[in-house]
Amino acid sequence: GQQVMQIPQYQHVQEGEDFTTYCNSSTTLSNIQWYKQRPGGHPVFLIQLVKSGEVKKQKRLTFQFGEAKKNSSLHITATQTTDVGTYFCAGPDTNAGKSTFGDGTTLTVKP
Amino acid sequence: DTEVTQTPKHLVMGMTNKKSLKCEQHMGHRAMYWYKQKAKKPPELMFVYSYEKLSINESVPSRFSPECPNSSLLNLHLHALQPEDSALYLCASSQDFNNEQFFGPGTRLTVL
Numbered sequence: 001g002q003q004v005m006q007i008p009q010y011q012h013v014q015e016g017e018d019f020t021t022y023c024n025s026s027t028t029l030s031n032i033q034w035y036k037q038r039p040g041g042h043p044v045f046l047i048q049l050v051k052s053g054e055v056k057k058q059k060r061l062t063f064q065f066g067e068a069k070k071n072s073s074l075h076i077t078a079t080q081t082t083d084v085g086t087y088f089c090a091g092p093d094t095n096a097g098k099s100t101f102g103d104g105t106t107l108t109v110k111p
Numbered sequence: 112d113t114e115v116t117q118t119p120k121h122l123v124m125g126m127t128n129k130k131s132l133k134c135e136q137h138m139g140h141r142a143m144y145w146y147k148q149k150a151k152k153p154p155e156l157m158f159v160y161s162y163e164k165l166s167i168n169e170s171v172p173s174r175f176s177p178e179c180p181n182s183s184l185l186n187l188h189l190h191a192l193q194p195e196d197s198a199l200y201l202c203a204s205s206q207d208f209n210n211e212q213f214f215g216p217g218t219r220l221t222v223l
Contacts, residue, residue: 042216043203
């Protein structure tokens with residue numbers, strides 16, 4: 001079955017440093033979605049990418065979808081303490097199967 | 112209304128109890144999901160309803176029984192649970208199957 005891997009599992013940064021998490025699927029994806037879950041909270045949808053090679057920005061966040069539609073990345077520029085949480089990618093494979101969540105990357109930011 | 116609501120927020124039950132979790136959305140979404148999430152793990156899909164019909168059951172034990180009374184409501188009936196079923200149960204909805212999902216706050220379940 002489809003496997004979605006994320007690296008790193010944990011990332012500790014000083015406030016102001018940049019952060020990147022990478023997502024890799026064992027199968028080609030129809031789309032890729034990114035979610036953020038704050039400690040004690042629930043996943044909150046951030047963005048969906050659909051096209052091969054697509055890049056989208058949300059303020060300090062930059063999302064990329066790989067050319068082969070099997071990988072994606074989330075980059076945060078100049079992290080803030082409000083960026084703390086676990087970032088999950090999720091995506092359905094092209095056989096219209098269910099979305100599988102990656103294991104997540106937990107970001108902590110030291111002020 | 113862009114919210115998914117879930118009740119109760121917390122639930123403690125014994126292994127012989129019967130209880131139900133409820134989820135509601137008024138965004139006109141046609142797909143609704145139940146997930147189970149253990150600490151420090153990703154959400155694990157349990158069931159998907161699409162247009163009020165069960166479309167995916169991820170081999171979930173029969174002690175969990177989903178129900179979709181109408182397009183806005185989703186229930187999860189619990190019976191004879193085990194302590195290892197203790198987790199955060201999340202409901203989500205999306206416009207269509209496999210589009211971006213909107214999650215409710217979850218029900219934190221403890222089975223004694």
